Structure formats: C-alpha cells, structure tokens
Amino acid sequence: MKVSVVTRSGKEFIKGGLELNDSATVADLQEAIHRRSKKYYPSRQRLTLPIQPGSKEKPIALNYKKSLKEYFDGNSDNLIVVFKDLGPQVSYRTLFFFEYLGPLFIYPIFYYFPVYQFFGYKGERVIHKVQTYALYYWCFHYFKRIMETFFIHRFSHATSPLSNVFRNCTYYWTFGAYIAYYVNHPFYTPVSDLQMKIGFGFGLLCQVANLYCHILLRNLRSPDGNGGYQIPRGFLFNIVTCANYTTEIYQWLGFNIATQTVAGYVFVVVATSIMTNWALAKHRRLRRLFDGKEGRPKYPRRWVILPPFL
Numbered sequence: 576m577k578v579s580v581v582t583r584s585g586k587e588f589i590k591g592g593l594e595l596n597d598s599a600t601v602a603d604l605q606e607a608i609h610r611r612s613k614k615y616y617p618s619r620q621r622l623t624l625p626i627q628p629g630s631k632e633k634p635i636a637l638n639y640k641k642s643l644k645e646y647f648d649g650n651s652d653n654l655i656v657v658f659k660d661l662g663p664q665v666s667y668r669t670l671f672f673f674e675y676l677g678p679l680f681i682y683p684i685f686y687y688f689p690v691y692q693f694f695g696y697k698g699e700r701v702i703h704k705v706q707t708y709a710l711y712y713w714c715f716h717y718f719k720r721i722m723e724t725f726f727i728h729r730f731s732h733a734t735s736p737l738s739n740v741f742r743n744c745t746y747y748w749t750f751g752a753y754i755a756y757y758v759n760h761p762f763y764t765p766v767s768d769l770q771m772k773i774g775f776g777f778g779l780l781c782q783v784a785n786l787y788c789h790i791l792l793r794n795l796r797s798p799d800g801n802g803g804y805q806i807p808r809g810f811l812f813n814i815v816t817c818a819n820y821t822t823e824i825y826q827w828l829g830f831n832i833a834t835q836t837v838a839g840y841v842f843v844v845v846a847t848s849i850m851t852n853w854a855l856a857k858h859r860r861l862r863r864l865f866d867g868k869e870g871r872p873k874y875p876r877r878w879v880i881l882p883p884f885l
C-alpha cells in the first residue's frame with residue numbers, strides 16, 4: 576500500500592510517499608518515516624487522520640500497535656496521514672528521576688552546609704531535633720519516589736517532551752530549596768514534641784499507604800507493556816479514585832504539622848490543586864471507559880480525591 580505523509584498545513588512531508596506492505600502497522604509506518612527522516616524517531620511523531628478544513632472535530636490519533644488497514648477500511652489505495660513533530664522526547668523514568676533528584680540533594684545542603692552565612696547570619700547554628708527528623712523524612716520521601724519510578728510504576732506512555740524536564744525540575748527543585756531554607760533556618764522555632772510526633776507519625780503512615788496504592792496500581796497492568804486502564808480496587812481505592820494522590824497530600828500535611836512553615840503549606844496548596852485537576856481528569860476518563868454499556872463494567876460510585884470534599 577502507498578501512504579502519503581503530509582504536514583498539518585497539507586504540504587507533502589515525505590517526498591513521493593512511502594510504499595508499505597498490506598499488513599503494515601502504524602509502528603512500521605513510523606519506522607519508515609524515521610528511515611527517511613533521521614531526526615524524527617518514532618516517539619517524536621504524532622500521526623493522525625486528516626480532517627475536513629474548518630472542522631471542529633478532534634483528529635483521530637493513530638495507535639502504533641494497530642494495523643494501518645484498521646484506519647482506512649480497506650480503501651488502501653490512497654492512504655493519507657498527518658504528521659506532527661512532538662519535539663525531542665525523554666523517557667518517563669528519566670523525567671521523574673531528574674525531578675526527584677533535585678530535592679533529594681538540595682534539601683541536605685541547607686542542613687549540612689553553612690549556607691546561611693551567605694545570607695548574612697554569622698552566629699553558631701543550633702540544630703533542633705525536628706530539623707534532623709525532617710531531613711530524614713524528606714530524603715526518605717524522594718528516595719521512595721525514585722525507587723517507585725524504576726521498580727513499581729508501569730507507565731502507559733514511553734516518553735514525554737524534553738521541555739517537561741525543565742518545567743517539572745523548576746517546580747520540584749525550587750519548592751525543595753524554598754522549604755529547606757525555612758525549615759533549616761537558624762531562627763527556626765520548633766513545634767512541641769507531641770506535635771512533631773503526631774505530624775511525622777501520621778505522615779509516615781500516609782507514605783506507606785501511598786506506596787501500597789502504587790503497588791495496587793502496578794498490579795492493574797501486565798508487565799508486557801499493555802498500557803490500558805482498569806478500575807482500581809482494594810484498600811482506599813474502594814472509596815476514592817485517586818487514593819495515591821490523597822495519601823500524597825496527607826503525607827505532606829503530616830510533614831507540615833511537624834515542621835510548620837509557611838513555605839511547606841504553600842507547597843501543599845499548590846500540589847493539592849495540581850493533583851486535584853489531574854484526579855478530576857482521571858475520574859472522568861474511568862467513568863467514560865467503564866460506562867456500563869455494551870457489556871463494559873460500570874465505574875462504581877466513588878469520591879475523586881479528597882473525601883468528604885471532592
């Protein structure tokens with residue numbers, strides 16, 4: 576079969592088109608494009624079906640696993656696909672690794688090194704017990720997330736745009752430095768011993784619960800890289816769609832009860848609003864996929880992220 580590859584403006588992208596055999600998949604087409612245009616490796620390509628000019632319809636994206644014929648109903652004489660360059664890509668593991676590595680290294684710098692001298696504090700710095708526990712808690716959290724990235728999560732997308740590395744690192748690294756600066760500050764006033772114990776104790780329980788939620792999510796997918804979605808079940812997932820985000824938010828709350836800084840609470844508010852938006856989208860997607868029609872299961876009634884608020 577002959578495939579014409581055009582840009583979104585309708586210009587021919589691959590001169591003369593591509594000749595593929597009739598059983599070719601979308602992945603074969605992507606490889607063929609890559610052979611002709613070395614810069615555009617498969618994960619950088621987005622291929623869609625053409626839409627009528629002026630149409631408000633969303634173009635249908637081609638799934639790399641499917642056969643090309645499935646998209647063209649046997650009308651394989653004149654196959655046209657639209658090519659879009661997604662820009663340089665990195666693997667999801669690389670993205671997550673770099674965003675978590677920053678806070679893991681930046682936070683201890685404020686604890687161990689005399690950085691406050693550069694901000695004009697000359698006196699001896701007395702380290703409070705809560706500051707030491709906060710350091711352990713913080714490092715455990717980011718170490719756990721790196722381990723989960725490599726050994727637990729089964730991502731559906733292989734790659735993410737390189738620009739997300741800069742955006743996400745800015746978010747995590749800046750907040751890491753901002754919170755570390757205030758929690759380790761020479762003028763920091765510790766909370767009571769009881770409050771510290773309640774905060775860290777509650778936070779640690781939530782971190783363990785968060786790990787368990789990630790294991791339950793992992794078990795929804797087979798190791799062969801099938802990136803489909805299932806109804807999460809078990810533990811807190813029986814009550815709330817994004818139990819992993821709920822436990823993430825509460826573990827940060829525990830950290831803040833124990834350390835009590837404005838910087839820490841600002842982070843909780845920002846992180847909660849980000850995760851709430853994602854949770855609403857994930858909840859909608861699961862309800863759409865599991866609508867109870869044509870033999871599909873119906874998504875059970877559940878809170879989205881923060882019962883009893885949402």
Ligand SMILES: NC(=O)c1ccc[n+]([C@@H]2O[C@H](COP(=O)([O-])OP(=O)(O)OC[C@H]3O[C@@H](n4cnc5c(N)ncnc54)[C@H](OP(=O)(O)O)[C@@H]3O)[C@@H](O)[C@H]2O)c1
Nearest residue numbers: 728729730731732792795803804805806807819820823846
């Ligand atoms: N502090 C913050 O600002 C902040 C923000 C976001 C996340 N986090 C933390 O980072 C963790 C990971 O974040 P995330 O957004 O990557 O989590 P996520 O998408 O909800 O889930 C983690 C993994 O489980 C998969 N998964 C989710 N729902 C599934 C379903 N119904 N069926 C099958 N697989 C499913 C995801 O697949 P896909 O690859 O298809 O998504 C992903 O690989 C969070 O749980 C949270 O602890 C922190």
